[in-house]
Amino acid sequence: MTDFGNGNGLALAEKYYSQYGLRAKELKGSGKKIIGYLSALGPVEIMTAAGVVPFRLKGNVSEAITKGDAFMETIVCPFVRNVFDAAVKGKYSFLDGMVLPHQCDSIDRTNDVWSYNLNLPYWHFLNLPHVTDNPSVEFTKELYRVFIGTLEKLTGQKITDAAIAKAVESHNENRRLMRELYAVRKMNPPLLSGAEMMKVLVAAMSLPVEESSALIQNVTKEVKQRTAKSDGKSARIMLIGDQIDDVAIIDAIESTGASMVMDDLSIGAKMYWGDVDATSDPVQGIAERYLRKLKIPTTFVGSKDTYPEILDERYGHMKKFISEFQVNGVILFIYKYCDPYGFEVPAMKSYIESTGTPVLYLEDEYSTSTLARVRTRIEAFLEMIA
Amino acid sequence: MAEEKKGRAVATQTAAKIPKFVRGNLSATLKAHEEGKKVAYAFIADGQDEIMRAMDIVPAWGESFSGVCAAKRDAEKYLQKAESDNFSRSLCTYATCNIGFDMMREEMDGQMPEGAPWGGMARPDMMIGSGQLLCDPRFKWPQATQHYMQDVPVFVGSMYYPPFDPNTNHHEQEKFYVKYAAEELRECVKFCEKVTGKKMDWDRLAATVELSDKTWDLFIDTYELRKAIPTPMDTGDAMNTMVPLTFNLGTQEAYDFYVDLNAELKQKIADGVGVADPEKYRLIWAAGLPSWFALGDFQYFNGKGADFPVEVTYRGCEKIERLDLPKANDPLEHIAWRWVRYWTHWYDKAMKRPGSTPKVERIIEYIEDYKCDGVVFHSAFSCRSWHAGIIHQAETLKRVYKDIPILIMEGDIVDISSYNEADTHNRIDAFLEALEAYKKRNN
Numbered sequence: 001m002t003d004f005g006n007g008n009g010l011a012l013a014e015k016y017y018s019q020y021g022l023r024a025k026e027l028k029g030s031g032k033k034i035i036g037y038l039s040a041l042g043p044v045e046i047m048t049a050a051g052v053v054p055f056r057l058k059g060n061v062s063e064a065i066t067k068g069d070a071f072m073e074t075i076v077c078p079f080v081r082n083v084f085d086a087a088v089k090g091k092y093s094f095l096d097g098m099v100l101p102h103q104c105d106s107i108d109r110t111n112d113v114w115s116y117n118l119n120l121p122y123w124h125f126l127n128l129p130h131v132t133d134n135p136s137v138e139f140t141k142e143l144y145r146v147f148i149g150t151l152e153k154l155t156g157q158k159i160t161d162a163a164i165a166k167a168v169e170s171h172n173e174n175r176r177l178m179r180e181l182y183a184v185r186k187m188n189p190p191l192l193s194g195a196e197m198m199k200v201l202v203a204a205m206s207l208p209v210e211e212s213s214a215l216i217q218n219v220t221k222e223v224k225q226r227t228a229k230s231d232g233k234s235a236r237i238m239l240i241g242d243q244i245d246d247v248a249i250i251d252a253i254e255s256t257g258a259s260m261v262m263d264d265l266s267i268g269a270k271m272y273w274g275d276v277d278a279t280s281d282p283v284q285g286i287a288e289r290y291l292r293k294l295k296i297p298t299t300f301v302g303s304k305d306t307y308p309e310i311l312d313e314r315y316g317h318m319k320k321f322i323s324e325f326q327v328n329g330v331i332l333f334i335y336k337y338c339d340p341y342g343f344e345v346p347a348m349k350s351y352i353e354s355t356g357t358p359v360l361y362l363e364d365e366y367s368t369s370t371l372a373r374v375r376t377r378i379e380a381f382l383e384m385i386a
Numbered sequence: 387m388a389e390e391k392k393g394r395a396v397a398t399q400t401a402a403k404i405p406k407f408v409r410g411n412l413s414a415t416l417k418a419h420e421e422g423k424k425v426a427y428a429f430i431a432d433g434q435d436e437i438m439r440a441m442d443i444v445p446a447w448g449e450s451f452s453g454v455c456a457a458k459r460d461a462e463k464y465l466q467k468a469e470s471d472n473f474s475r476s477l478c479t480y481a482t483c484n485i486g487f488d489m490m491r492e493e494m495d496g497q498m499p500e501g502a503p504w505g506g507m508a509r510p511d512m513m514i515g516s517g518q519l520l521c522d523p524r525f526k527w528p529q530a531t532q533h534y535m536q537d538v539p540v541f542v543g544s545m546y547y548p549p550f551d552p553n554t555n556h557h558e559q560e561k562f563y564v565k566y567a568a569e570e571l572r573e574c575v576k577f578c579e580k581v582t583g584k585k586m587d588w589d590r591l592a593a594t595v596e597l598s599d600k601t602w603d604l605f606i607d608t609y610e611l612r613k614a615i616p617t618p619m620d621t622g623d624a625m626n627t628m629v630p631l632t633f634n635l636g637t638q639e640a641y642d643f644y645v646d647l648n649a650e651l652k653q654k655i656a657d658g659v660g661v662a663d664p665e666k667y668r669l670i671w672a673a674g675l676p677s678w679f680a681l682g683d684f685q686y687f688n689g690k691g692a693d694f695p696v697e698v699t700y701r702g703c704e705k706i707e708r709l710d711l712p713k714a715n716d717p718l719e720h721i722a723w724r725w726v727r728y729w730t731h732w733y734d735k736a737m738k739r740p741g742s743t744p745k746v747e748r749i750i751e752y753i754e755d756y757k758c759d760g761v762v763f764h765s766a767f768s769c770r771s772w773h774a775g776i777i778h779q780a781e782t783l784k785r786v787y788k789d790i791p792i793l794i795m796e797g798d799i800v801d802i803s804s805y806n807e808a809d810t811h812n813r814i815d816a817f818l819e820a821l822e823a824y825k826k827r828n829n
Contacts, residue, residue, distance in 0.1 A: 130517030
């Protein structure tokens with residue numbers, strides 16, 4: 001077990017961020033099975049209950065795709081391509097298997113490209129629906145039961161309802177702790193920079209839940225001992241997107257003097273807002289959480305009668321974040337070739353702007369190769385809202 | 387699917403009726419309100435056709451309209467309009483073309499934009515999308531469109547099938563997939579009843595589904611006539627003759643169209659008339675939507691003695707008996723079984739060939755049945771749903787089957803800016819040269 005003694009939380013987050021997968025490799029060495037997954041739809045509660053280590057994959061924005069393009073089309077989401085490239089180059093050779101949740105076309109249409117080329121001992125495609133009505137919840141429960149069956153076969157251990165319920169508690173506690181850490185960013189100026197937060201988020205998704213919780217607690221304690229260093233007059237920015245998992249963009253924001261105080265990213269707030277309800281069948285609560293509480297564009301939301309109500313259903317949480325975190329500018333950063341997020345842009349942008357908050361929309365790659373251009377646009381935006 | 391600027395000769399007279407069919411579908415949307423009918427924005431291959439037909443809902447097919455705009459090389463203004471409100475050029479251009487058109491029509495208080503291809507498409511009373519293991523725009527497109535037509539209600543259902551996994555028995559999962567699909571179709575019926583104010587006539591729905599089954603069977607019987615050497619019809623025509631199956635399923639007109647096509651193909655075979663004269667190379671169009679603005683490329687192939695007796699694209703049906711469907715008294719359950727089995731009925735075969743996949747197995751089956759010499763894929767840059775994974779299909783085909791010549795063409799479905807005719811023709815020439823060498827080696 002890693003030393004989570006007082007005072008070293010941020011240093012540890014930095015270590016796990018910069019040496020991504022380090023702890024998973026150690027755990028693998030001690031006999032644990034490591035299961036990689038993509039996207040916020042990975043049902044970590046079930047994996048934890050199975051006794052395996054859920055490990056969320058990321059790419060490397062500083063590394064060019066040199067191998068993956070031979071197997072996967074360049075029209076696929078640049079994030080997915082980059083992670084795949086890292087995987088085929090052997091960066092994740094310590095994995096015992098992977099679960100690929102059906103988030104979008106870029107994932108489901110390349111499922112066989114991944115499974116064939118990585119050839120891991122365990123592979124599961126989790127065919128989650130885009131719709132959230134009651135039949136969809138029942139269907140998702142069936143999918144989870146199939147998934148549970150495959151994990152039982154992998155580990156040779158029965159996954160009991162009690163184990164799932166316990167894992168649900170652990171992950172809910174993990175989310176609560178992360179929300180507590182987010183709360184220190186409500187202060188003006190925030191006690192934790194956006195870049196530091198990004199490192200904690202990335203480190204957390206690479207750890208078993210108990211270690212992740214210990215890390216977060218430690219960081220929170222450390223940060224709360226800080227005193228504000230600036231006058232609290234800098235712009236407070238919220239970043240929205242899917243898996244942004246590198247500090248490059250955040251550095252581009254914060255190097256101008258602005259602070260990234262909140263996010264709605266798939267490794268950030270999207271992951272940590274919305275707990276699993278304790279239900280008599282624990283799989284029920286998990287299905288409801290991933291379909292109905294996780295606010296990602298690949299789940300269709302539109303149960304209300306009027307369009308303004310539907311927009312509140314889809315983006316109301318962003319409005320709340322803007323208010324609670326005193327956000328005065330939003331950067332919407334969408335990857336190229338992303339239909340689920342791309343089709344949201346006009347509605348999301350106008351919804352946020354209706355709160356009086358300016359929005360900068362950027363469409364770009366999962367790569368620092370275009371960072372200079374992005375930085376210029378961010379700087380111009382921040383000047384505008386200053 | 388539609389006429390194009392230069393006018394593409396068709397090998398069959400029956401295919402020449404298609405522009406009238408497409409125009410008919412568009413004008414049906416424009417006349418619907420006069421006839422007391424509701425119009426629904428709808429998306430192909432969603433399993434919802436028969437529900438709409440049985441309830442007298444007129445489907446307005448965005449994919450068809452965008453295809454028409456592309457074929458007439460008149461899509462750019464709509465793409466630019468969508469882009470002006472931050473819809474990226476990398477998104478599905480069927481959707482962005484249609485949304486750009488909708489934006490223009492809304493800005494004119496519902497009046498048809500001037501010069502809209504073939505009279506344009508009517509403003510809908512509802513939008514019926516679908517979440518699937520197939521295409522994200524099928525649920526994102528109606529959601530995005532609602533931003534410009536906020537009073538138009540949207541329904542999104544789910545039509546899933548078990549994913550292929552050689553280590554998993556898909557037969558054990560089919561039942562809950564069918565249950566889910568049938569329940570989602572029932573939700574669709576409820577939505578349609580609410581918007582139209584009418585109740586579903588279940589006997590009519592059952593009769594419509596029966597007619598669809600007959601159409602599926604006749605479609606396959608007709609297309610299998612193309613196994614003849616020389617083939618009497620190729621993919622260039624099939625990109626047109628798919629219209630009744632794809633956009634008019636559950637109507638007598640669709641069935642009758644294939645009766646005519648069937649008769650014409652039989653006559654051509656009897657007369658020994660083929661598409662390419664002489665037919666030197668038989669190819670399979672193994673995946674990908676075509677560039678609607680460049681359908682003339684099929685003629686380019688034909689002019690070089692190459693034709694396509696078979697394609698995977700838009701062959702969205704199978705002989706019903708081959709699907710071994712369980713008896714279902716509920717027509718929605720029947721649609722659900724038909725949907726699931728349409729996808730899974732290649733799985734057992736794929737499991738028997740180590741390393742194969744259902745998509746590749748289907749291509750192999752067609753190569754064998756239609757005696758093809760080479761394989762052509764088309765990769766459209768704005769569409770991930772049909773075009774991501776093509777490289778893997780091509781490589782798997784070579785690995786598990788044989789080292790057959792393969793061409794992967796690149797372009798788009800609607801956006802002509804991605805297309806270069808000279809480059810495309812050069813690539814076709816090089817491919818046919820390689821094919822010639824391959825044939826010589828193997829003879």
